Structures are given as C-alpha cells and as structure tokens.
Amino acid sequence: MSTVALKDVTKIWPDGTIAVDHVSLDVQDGEFMVLLGPSGCGKSTVLRMIAGLEDPSGGDILLNGEPVLDVPPRDRSIAMVFQDFALYPHMSVADNIGFPLKLSGVEPGPRSDRVGTVAGALGIGEVLARRPSQLSGGQRQRVAMGRAMVRRPGVFLMDEPLSNLDSGLRAELRAEITSMTRELGVTTVYVTHDQAEALTMADRLAIMRRGVLQDLGTPTEVYRRPATLYVAAFLGSPRMNLLEAQVYVHLDRYVALNFGEQNLYLSWSDPRSRAVARYHGDRIVVGVRAEALTPVTPDTPGAVLHGRIRYLEHHGHESLAYLDVGATAIVVDEIGGTAPGRPSSTGALRRLGGALQRLTKSTSAAASEDKSAPVSVLNDPGRHHRKPAELSVRLAPYPAVNPGHPLTVSVQMDALHFFDERGDRIDVGWR
Numbered sequence: 001m002s003t004v005a006l007k008d009v010t011k012i013w014p015d016g017t018i019a020v021d022h023v024s025l026d027v028q029d030g031e032f033m034v035l036l037g038p039s040g041c042g043k044s045t046v047l048r049m050i051a052g053l054e055d056p057s058g059g060d061i062l063l064n065g066e067p068v069l070d071v072p073p074r075d076r077s078i079a080m081v082f083q084d085f086a087l088y089p090h091m092s093v094a095d096n097i098g099f100p101l102k103l104s105g106v107e108p109g110p111r112s113d114r115v116g117t118v119a120g121a122l123g124i125g126e127v128l129a130r131r132p133s134q135l136s137g138g139q140r141q142r143v144a145m146g147r148a149m150v151r152r153p154g155v156f157l158m159d160e161p162l163s164n165l166d167s168g169l170r171a172e173l174r175a176e177i178t179s180m181t182r183e184l185g186v187t188t189v190y191v192t193h194d195q196a197e198a199l200t201m202a203d204r205l206a207i208m209r210r211g212v213l214q215d216l217g218t219p220t221e222v223y224r225r226p227a228t229l230y231v232a233a234f235l236g237s238p239r240m241n242l243l244e245a246q247v248y249v250h251l252d253r254y255v256a257l258n259f260g261e262q263n264l265y266l267s268w269s270d271p272r273s274r275a276v277a278r279y280h281g282d283r284i285v286v287g288v289r290a291e292a293l294t295p296v297t298p299d300t301p302g303a304v305l306h307g308r309i310r311y312l313e314h315h316g317h318e319s320l321a322y323l324d325v326g327a328t329a330i331v332v333d334e335i336g337g338t339a340p341g342r343p344s345s346t347g348a349l350r351r352l353g354g355a356l357q358r359l360t361k362s363t364s365a366a367a368s369e370d371k372s373a374p375v376s377v378l379n380d381p382g383r384h385h386r387k388p389a390e391l392s393v394r395l396a397p398y399p400a401v402n403p404g405h406p407l408t409v410s411v412q413m414d415a416l417h418f419f420d421e422r423g424d425r426i427d428v429g430w431r
Contacts, residue, residue, distance in 0.1 A: 002029055003026070003027060004033075005027070005062040005065070006025040006060075006061055008022050008024050009023050009046070011211075018210075019042045019045045020046055023059075025216070030187055032201060034197070034206070035047070035189065035190070035192075037214075038209070041209050044191055045211075047159050049061060050155075050189060052068070052072060052078075078154070078155045079156055080159065081156070083163055083164060085132070087140060087143055088132075089132050092129055093135070094119070094129065101115075101151070121149075127139060138165060142173075149180075153186065155186070156189070159191045161190075174200060174201060178200075195235055199235075200219075205217070205219055205222060207235070209234075214231050215231045225427075226417065227424075228423050228425065229242070230423060233331070233332040241389065242287050242330045242332075242419075243285070244259070245264075245284055245327075247280055249277045249280040251268075255268070255277050257276075259326065262326060279420070279426070284426065287416065287417035287419065288411060288416055290392045291394060293412070294409060304411065305325045307325035307391060307406070307407055308323065308406050309322065309406075315397075318395065319398065321393045321399070322390040322391065323409070327391070332423075391409075
C-alpha cells in the first residue's frame with residue numbers, strides 16, 4: 001500500500017513569492033494522479049516537496065499515513081522521472097537502469113536479471129549495451145523510466161516526462177506509461193501542462209493556478225462541471241465559449257439570459273434557475289462548449305443563437321466555425337495582471353489568481369479617471385470598445401459555408417455553465 005497526502009502545504013521562496021498556497025491533496029493507493037496547469041503554477045514544486053527535494057514552508061506531507069518531512073529523500077520509497085531524462089552519458093543503458101540497485105548494494109547477478117526484465121517490458125532490451133547518445137529521444141525516456149521502475153518504488157513521481165518528445169511519440173508513450181503503472185499497481189503523481197495527457201491518463205486530475213488548487217476530480221467530472229471560470233477556460237479544445245450575460249427573472253416562468261442582441265431562456269423547472277435567479281439585474285458569465293452547439297435552420301424553434309461566420313478552421317476530421325452572435329466575450333487573463341490602465345484588483349479577484357478581462361482595446365474613461373476604484377470582473381468599458389465574441393462551433397470536415405455566411409445554432413441548455421463575477425461556479429450543488 002502506497003498513499004500520498006498533502007495537508008495544507010505551502011511553499012514560499014526567499015524573495016516572498018508564494019509558489020504553493022495551502023494545497024491539500026490525497027492520492028490513493030495505486031491511483032494515477034495528474035497535476036495540471038500552466039508553467040509556473042507550482043505543480044513541479046509540489047512534486048519536489050513530495051520527493052523531499054524541497055522543504056515546505058508550512059503544512060505536512062504524509063506517505064502511507066506517516067509524516068515524512070524529517071525523512072531523507074532516499075528513504076521515502078519514491079522514484080522520480082525528470083523532463084530532461086538525467087542519464088549518465090558515460091554509462092551504458094544497462095548501467096544507467098541498474099545504477100540505483102548498485103547504490104543499494106544489490107549483487108551483480110540479481111541486478112542484471114532485474115535490469116533485463118525492466119528493459120524487456122519497456123522494449124529497450126536490444127539497446128542495453130549502448131550509450132545514451134546513441135539512442136533516440138523515446139529510447140532515452142524509456143531508459144529514464146526503467147531506472148525508476150527497477151527500484152520497485154512505492155510511488156512514481158513524473159515531472160513532464162514527455163514534453164521534449166514529438167507529438168507522435170508522446171501519444172505512444174502516454175499509452176505505455178498508463179498501462180505500465182496500472183499493471184504494476186504503483187501510485188503515480190504525474191505533472192504536465194498538456195491537457196490531452198491529463199484527460200487521457202489520469203484517474204483523477206488536480207488543476208492548479210498560481211500555486212492554488214482550482215479543481216479536483218476525475219477527468220469527466222472536471223470537464224463537465226468545472227469548479228471555477230479558470231478551469232472552464234483552461235480545459236478543453238477548443239476552449240469553452242465564455243459570454244457575458246445580463247440576468248432577468250420572470251418569476252415562475254423562466255430566467256432570461258441577455259447577450260446583448262439575443263436571449264436564451266432558462267426554464268423555471270430547471271433546478272439551476274433558482275441559483276441563477278439570485279443574480280437578477282446583474283451580469284454573470286455563461287459558458288458553453290462547442291459540442292453543445294448544433295447547426296440548425298434559421299426557423300428552428302427553441303434555444304437558438306443566430307450569427308455570422310467570422311472565420312473557419314479546418315482540422316481534417318472536423319471544422320471549427322467562429323460566429324459573431326453579438327455577445328461580449330470574457331477571457332481569463334493567463335498572466336494574472338489587470339486590464340491596461342486599470343488599478344490592481346483586490347479581494348475576490350485574488351481568489352481567482354488573476355483578473356478577468358473583457359476582449360477590448362481600451363478601458364473606460366471612468367476607470368482611467370478613478371485610480372482608486374476596484375476592478376469589477378464584468379466592468380463595462382463602453383460599447384464603442386466592445387469586441388464581439390467568437391463563438392466556436394463544430395462542423396463537418398469541409399462544410400458548404402464560408403466566412404460571412406449566416407449560421408444558426410441550437411444550444412443544449414442543460415450543458416450551460418454559470419459563473420459569478422468572482423469566477424466561482426453558480427450551481428445547485430457540488431458533483
């Protein structure tokens with residue numbers, strides 16, 4: 001049995017930068033946990049603290065239920081695979097794989113047997129006599145994995161092990177890593193910024209941003225019900241469409257969502273309508289994924305949006321159309337700064353880890369004049385500076401439409417996502 005638990009773990013660098021901010025996480029025995037997020041979000045720091053290569057500034061780390069902050073890395077029964085392979089260039093493949101066993105005092109005979117077994121499982125048995133410089137990138141990565149596997153650790157830690165490989169090889173090794181770890185039943189914590197890796201490999205995934213754990217769940221749970229606006233924007237390809245909507249409640253009938261030129265109506269019988277109705281007269285963010293939009297004829301009744309195609313992207317197996325529906329888009333600022341010319345935000349925006357910006361060219365005159373006013377996520381910079389949302393819609397591989405053509409889409413209302421101005425999900429309950 002091998003479990004990993006982080007209890008309110010924080011890491012603050014000497015210059016005061018908060019790399020990891022009160023993260024709590026439990027990894028079950030045999031589970032494949034993926035830490036997902038952009039560069040600099042703290043996911044590799046979490047991995048290094050589990051391994052003992054970094055000491056947390058606060059909180060506790062437990063392996064198999066036992067605190068390990070005072071346990072040296074070599075005694076934690078952990079094997080780590082790094083992004084840059086970290087192989088010894090003067091050693092053969094066999095010696096690289098068997099080096100941890102040599103350090104542990106394993107005799108040459110048993111050591112050679114275990115190296116051969118691991119190399120065979122990874123498909124590199126025929127290159128044991130070669131040096132790393134004579135191997136391809138994929139073979140070097142397999143050697144690095146073999147060196148970790150040969151120790152038979154309780155926990156695998158993998159820090160973006162596939163990021164230096166080409167896309168075809170990444171897909172191949174993705175399948176190999178997941179099948180290998182599941183066959184071995186070894187607990188694995190895997191760090192990546194690639195959402196395709198996260199969604200295809202993880203039993204559960206934890207999404208981080210600026211050191212803060214944003215969401216945690218199975219890939220299906222996180223994709224279908226993102227906990228925050230940031231997770232909604234980060235996960236999925238194409239990204240979720242995020243539109244500003246004004247809420248108007250017609251009691252016992254419906255909740256109207258006004259997107260500027262068009263409306264969608266949330267039935268009063270929908271259990272989410274009461275939660276959204278609390279924002280009567282206010283603006284919220286409505287999210288809808290491309291797969292929840294279906295092209296229909298203009299006279300189709302029900303929940304539809306009418307627009308005009310701004311441009312098309314052809315991807316071979318499908319095309320993506322981007323529609324101007326007269327709505328205003330909301331984007332999550334990846335850098336975490338504030339809108340140009342505006343003062344820094346405080347309070348609720350800090351919880352999201354960055355500012356939400358409207359897709360605009362400039363800010364309002366009022367914001368420019370009042371340097372002390374707090375930034376509202378949905379602050380209106382003025383109609384003259386608004387840029388229409390580009391609503392992504394999935395089409396057939398080569399549709400008989402072109403940029404400029406009108407297009408009507410049916411909206412799957414039960415697939416809408418609602419977020420308040422702080423970026424938190426508006427919902428009737430958790431998963």
